[in-house]
Amino acid sequence: MISFFGNLALVISLALALVLSLFPIVGYFLNNEWKSLARPLTLLIFIAIAIAYILLTSAFLNDEFSILYVASNSNTQLPLIYKFTAVWGGHEGSMLLWVLFLSVWSVALAMISLRHDPVTVSLSLSVIGFVLLGIIGFIFFTSNPFDLSPRIITEGNDLNPLLQDPGMAIHPPMLYLGYVGLAIPFAFSVAILIQGKFQQQQLTWLRPWLSLCWAFLTIGITLGSWWAYYELGWGGWWFWDPVENASFMPWLIATALIHSATVTESRGSFKSWFILLSIIGFALSLLGTFLVRSGVLVSVHAFASDPSRGLFILVLIGLILGISLLLFALRARVFTSNQNLNLLSKESFLLANNLFLLVASLSILLGTIYPLILDGMGLGKISVGAPYFDLIFLYLMIPLMLLIGLGIHSDWIKSSSSKFRKLIKVAIIAVILPTLIIFILDLDFSIFTLVGYWSFLWILLSTLVWAGQLFFNDKSKVAFRQQLPMIIAHSGLAIFIFGVTCVNNYSQTIEEVVALNSSIEFNEREWFFGDLREVEGPNYLAIEAEVIMTDANGTINFNPQRRIYSNQSSAMTEASIDANLSRDLFVALGDPVNGSSEWGFRFQYRPFIRLIWLGALIMAIGGIISTIMNHRKLRLA
């Protein structure tokens, strides 16, 4: 029953998406009433997809193992909350979540922005309809979550234990909201290309969407990093795994888009650049879907390995990218503006920002897909080591960090040099202060540590000096309020850089065999392995160690576990972490050595690692505040 109605809902949404992808565009050219179909169609598609999604969820809640997807991702013992999240725990369901979010975004666009710019928004909805058509078709024909089981199954498989975790419950939805949200600037740009005219005022209604989807993307990536840190048991926060790269590339482009949108909105220039970037951004987010979902990657995220799926998405990307770039080639000349670019203007700083972000994104793309291309052509299997990404990123980000401070203090058209003179003082403080502290405290350092602290202080101080100027020189505080999101986001970036620098340079890790009732010394702390016991969870059995840490401030208990989930044979590490703002202490339990009284342990000390995620969240908060403020401004106007 569920399978039948689920398929029915998919077919209906597929048909509606076909209508949506055609009618408003045809209506635009014929200039008739078909244009106004965009809004009701968008709503109907949302209802159809939501019904399909609710049906699938209810199949999970009722242990409907006659549906193959449910049987392979859930079982009767799975805790209730993970039955909800298991819906997107596998390939098919996560694609359904993808289109659900795309239709949520399109409904929101229709409800909120249609009245501001009816023609462009209806055309945009039509473009989104085309994307929906492609992805719903992909789900229905190659990855149908409602397919029936070939035989009677009484007990399901288990959800990948790595995914049975509260962090994992919210990471994919956030990331997907951000990923999919990039469809809005993309659809907008295609709509602009179809019309052949682009007014800078149009960005006023587009920008809140851009900053909102950027904020979701930021939160999603941050949650993923945090999850990998405590769940994979390695204590790292970023691995340059292809799947991480797949989410990071669209983030870099979205960041570039936010910056170039301010130029287009304020100065009317960079129009074709903005359009090109938004096409690249959405193509990368589709490519991310392809990378993660086609099974070409060796990672925890690659659930599926069916070549027809990869081919389908590849053809879809080719179509979307091909059509939009063709349109771009035909129309881009319309948008060229003949403004001279002064080297020391805000425009050129933002252009430089965009170039660095784009090159960073393309370098990551090179490292991520080159191995796939080589493998696809049968020229051997290679991978690109993490040092490549580290190095490239460092090269590209150092100049960008320098530009941030200058860019914030620059003016449109032409900056007055007196503004930059103030910054010399800031630069001197940013260089001397950390250097002095390092020498006085006699800390280890490398040139990169220094550059890290310099960048941190440079960005933080130049942002705060700017904020102070706006705040105290203008009684009405209009300019200050206007720039508050930017100030918050850049401060968040500075905090993030501080965290990364500390973690990269002052982390400590040891792996040691410790016998029961004995202790070791690590990080000037005493670690006593006091007890070992069995713990029973809802759907797993765990061996739990008790480690008591003693230092000058007292004692802390750690209870790291190794869990064996039912239906799985290998053990999962559940690290025990004591966290505060200035440091994380991390204990993971390994395998027994010599019988059962001696165990392998991993001990880690990570200074200021929380600031990495805190900084990123502050950036996202900047994005959300910007969304709210710009949206409110729009309503008042």
Next chain:
Amino acid sequence: MTKKRIQRILFIAILIALVSIGLNLIWNAFEENLLYSFSPTQVLNNEAPAEQTIRLAGMVKEGSLINGTDLLVEFTLTDFLNEVTVQYRGITPDLFGEGQGVVVQGMMRDDIFYANENGLLAKHDENYMPPEVADILMNQ
């Protein structure tokens, strides 16, 4: 030539120089960090470069895993045609175990493959099989 034109030419020349230096740095970093991946059969046929970090992919042979003292882990990696002995020091990651697919990063020396620090890569689901091994099984 006007002053403006000279300025512009200078600007373009600097830009081109910077871009080409940048691309060169990126490409060098890229080439230095390429890791080639091999199966045990390829390694034993000397298809892999010696004394160089490579990736070795295969399945951990049933009954071969030894958790020694001092966290020294030894196991046999097989592609069902040939086998290589692998040594690793450290705590093994989740989802690593007998009968599982794994990719090991390290170096071959005197018939033993020494895995690097954090060189056991097994961050995937339980039923994972490295493509190198899957290819061999397909061709049989």
